[in-house]
Amino acid sequence: MTKTLAEARAYAAGLVAALDGRDLAGLQPFIIPPFTALTPVADVLVAEPRILLGAQNAHWEDAGAWTGEVSVPQVADAGARLVEIGHSERREHFAETIETTGLKVRAALRHGLHALLCIGEPAEVKDAGDSTAYILAQARGALGGLTAGELANVVIAYEPVWAIGEHGRPATAAELAGPFAALAAEYGGRAAGVLYGGSVHQGNAAELLTIAGVEGLFVGRAAWQLEGYLELLEIAQGAAIRA
Numbered sequence: 001m002t003k004t005l006a007e008a009r010a011y012a013a014g015l016v017a018a019l020d021g022r023d024l025a026g027l028q029p030f031i032i033p034p035f036t037a038l039t040p041v042a043d044v045l046v047a048e049p050r051i052l053l054g055a056q057n058a059h060w061e062d063a064g065a066w067t068g069e070v071s072v073p074q075v076a077d078a079g080a081r082l083v084e085i086g087h088s089e090r091r092e093h094f095a096e097t098i099e100t101t102g103l104k105v106r107a108a109l110r111h112g113l114h115a116l117l118c119i120g121e122p123a124e125v126k127d128a129g130d131s132t133a134y135i136l137a138q139a140r141g142a143l144g145g146l147t148a149g150e151l152a153n154v155v156i157a158y159e160p161v162w163a164i165g166e167h168g169r170p171a172t173a174a175e176l177a178g179p180f181a182a183l184a185a186e187y188g189g190r191a192a193g194v195l196y197g198g199s200v201h202q203g204n205a206a207e208l209l210t211i212a213g214v215e216g217l218f219v220g221r222a223a224w225q226l227e228g229y230l231e232l233l234e235i236a237q238g239a240a241i242r243a
């Protein structure tokens with residue numbers, strides 16, 4: 001719940017202007033504004049189709065008596081080309097489950113959108129040493145049974161719950177090694193990408209991108225201001241070139 005329409009339009013317009021004529025080799029920028037801003041931002045991004053526009057959620061049914069929900073065809077109609085699914089806040093506050101994330105992944109793919117599946121364990125699971133088993137269960141539960149072609153349109157974002165938001169702290173390389181090795185073994189080269197998210201900022205992005213299996217970053221607060229996002233794109237492109 002960040003950004004008014006005016007703020008979202010200004011952000012998108014600034015982004016388009018900043019990327020004009022720029023080589024984005026090695027990058028796939030994406031932005032995921034609130035539902036209300038999808039169409040205004042999509043209108044701005046017509047001038048820069050290399051930026052993937054996403055919705056923060058969508059229902060698994062195409063239409064029907066689900067008051068307050070928004071469907072995949074509706075977010076696609078509004079301009080989204082990607083749907084974020086299963087963010088930890090959705091799982092915690094809105095009863096999102098492995099089953100519903102799986103239904104939503106299928107709905108996104110059915111309509112030709114990319115699915116961005118968020119997975120991540122709470123602190124108590126990490127403390128018990130069960131991080132990898134927990135996130136693999138979330139991923140396998142939602143993605144099991146997809147064809148290779150479908151999986152190729154899925155992005156996985158590993159966002160440990162304890163690492164996200166103002167009360168989170170960034171995961172260390174040592175903490176990420178095991179989970180990303182497991183994700184790479186199962187989804188590397190098969191999914192569209194495996195990302196890390198959780199307190200990413202301009203000071204740690206480069207190091208995070210050196211961790212084996214980390215193919216990109218999913219950033220909240222540090223990208224809310226356009227200058228911050230542009231700096232992160234520079235860092236990511238530098239890392240892609242070095243790789």
Ligand SMILES: O=C[C@H](O)COP(=O)(O)O
Pocket residue numbers: 159163164165166168197198199200218219220221222
């Ligand atoms: O939605 C974004 C992710 O949850 C990460 O948020 P953050 O970068 O502010 O920790």
